[in-house]
Amino acid sequence: MKILSNRRIILEDFPEEQRKWLPKLLSPLNQFLESTYAALNKNLTLEDNIRGKKFVFDIGAGTTTIEAKWDAPERPSLVLLGQVTTEAGDATALVVGIIWTYAAGSVSITLTGLDAGLGHKVNIIGIV
Secondary structure (H helix, E strand, C coil), X not given: CCCCCCCCCCHHHCCHHHCCCHHHHHHHXXXXXXXXXXXXXXXXXXXXXXXXXXXXXXXXXXXXXXXXECCCCCCCCEXXXXXXXXXXCCECCCCCEEEEEEECCEEEEXXXXXXXXXXXXXXXXXXX
């Protein structure tokens, strides 16, 4: 569903007798409508809109387990694997899976399927 492009309510849309008190209401309402429109028009970001954390790891050849400090007040409920690239920057689709556990403020992440002879850059997202 495409959102409507109308982002403001203007004073002229109302009868003359209501125009004396409406500006105090329309100003905050229009600010809300504009910010909501902007957020819903492909401007939502992980950092600002989802309770979670993004991690980027550079791991050496042969590494399969990563430890990430989790300082959010709630435990993670979901850990997702994002893009994985080799040291040379080539995207790799060889990661077969991700296994994660949470304990004592830390998320332990085990990756399966990485080429053991190469280092990798791994993007991971944890969501509350």
